[in-house]
Amino acid sequence: MAKLDASAVAALLIEIGQRSVLAGENPYKARAYSRAAQNLFALTLPLGEVIAAGRLREIPGVGEALAATIEQLYARGTTPKLEALRAEAPVGVLEMLRIPGLSPQKVRQIHQALGIENLADLESACRDGRVRTAKGLGPGLETKILGGIELLRRSGGLRLIHHAGQLLEAAEFNLRRSHPELKRIALAGDYRRGCELVSELAIVAQTPEPGTTRAIELNGEIRLWLADQQRYGAALLFATGSREHLQELQKIANANGLQLTDAGLLRGKRSIPTETEEQVYRALNLPFIPPELREGEGEVALARERRLPELVEQNDLHGLLHCHTDFSDGGNTLEEMAEATRKRGYHYFGVADHSRSAGYAGGLSIDEVQEQHALADELNASYRGKFRILKGIESDILQDGSLDYPDEVLASFDFVVASVHSRFRLDAKTQSQIPSRRFWAT
Secondary structure, eight states: OOOOOHHHHHHHHHHHHHHHHHTTOOHHHHHHHHHHHHHHHTOSSOHHHHHHTTOGGGSTTOOHHHHHHHHHHHHHSOOHHHHHHHTTSOTHHHHHTTSTTOOHHHHHHHHHHHOOOSHHHHHHHHHTTHHHHSTTOOHHHHHHHHHHHHHHHHTTTOEEHHHHHHHHHHHHHHHHHHOTTOEEEEEOHHHHTTOSEEOOEEEEEEOSSTTOEEEEEETTTEEEEEEOGGGHHHHHHHHHOOHHHHHHHHHHHHHTTOEEETTEEEETTEEEOOSSHHHHHHHTTOOOOOGGGOSSSSHHHHHHTTOOOOOOOGGGOOEEEEEOOTTTTOSSOHHHHHHHHHHTTOSEEEEEEEBTTOGGGTOBOHHHHHHHHHHHHHHHHHHTTSSEEEEEEEEEBOTTSOBSSOHHHHTTSSEEEEEOOSOTTSOHHHHTOOOSSOOOOO
16 A cells, blocks of 8 residues: 555544543553654655654654554554554544543543444534433533534634644754755744634745745645745745735735735835845835734734834743643643743742532542642742742632632632633523622632
8 A cells, every 4th residue: 555644644643542542541641642643744854754764763752662653554554553442432433532621531431321423413412411411421511512512613623822833843843954954944824923723834934045935735734935035024924914914015015016925025027125024014114013913903004103002022921820730620730830830930820720610620629629729838838939839729600600619718719710611501690690709819
């Protein structure tokens, strides 16, 4: 059979990881398949060349065992492990893993308890009330699933910004190693604009080839824009978008006898050098508009009036709030999360795990709250005032408007995030009633 390319092998690695979790295997081991897959998507050389050169283990996250798996998948399109896992559950069950917040354990439980084999059947089961009445599932999970399916529909084909960032950064790293002739490599697309959901993965690089402006696809995942030094600024501008912003700039260019395209800025047939985006804006008599503002929502008019807002920069941030740990549904310990935050130069870390009503997400009992607070106090003492863990909670708002801990427990937190996670079908008056008990964070 024909050898598979990197994207096809990556897809099979993701399937192995998903099926491994469904089978109840170690989730950390399963995640290793996903990490390796993302790095394969970001390869900038053909997979066959990497294998032939014996360089698979240079790929981040690929050890001896994963390298052997990748070679098998590349040559045969499957492995004995994958075939064994496929025999345990139909492919449609994997669709359910895409629902935000639905754990693999719950997917397996739903499949085993109700015989549901795909996303469409799961939605029908929720609307028929079969999920809420099934033992171990319930109405809260049913509401969560329906909300997740709706979110999945709205965000189809999109990636969360941090997932997009991981893939783009890996591709950038590979480009710098495999193509040292490329300079000024920049991450672009809606990722560069800071969009929470990313629709297009794009990278721009300066090539030494004069007169070049073209885009190529990397493994069907990433669009690589190549431009020479004189056209790099225009290419970066177009690769970043948005479409609405670019259309406004093109109107201004046309009104001034210019033509602005991804191939550069032209006056007649003469190309105007645009080594930087600043040069493009300057040619249009505009100040530089930061990528985060380029949404076609009045920013060009504000730029003309020299009234662009001042953005919050990374250096303005001093800490993180509302973070989950493995006390509830997070993936890392409190200490690991705090240390990662501290190493980034922040001054505080605000933990806010789920509260006790969120049993589906490992919500904290009162005893677990006390355990977490004791650990936070211990860690804070070790930081000697140079860093602080703030003790918070994501507390559910109950049907009567109250929060789901008594006042004395709520008073033990540094801050409280009040959230609604269920009963979304209540009437507006009941859903928005004033809590019967008021609480202010200390």
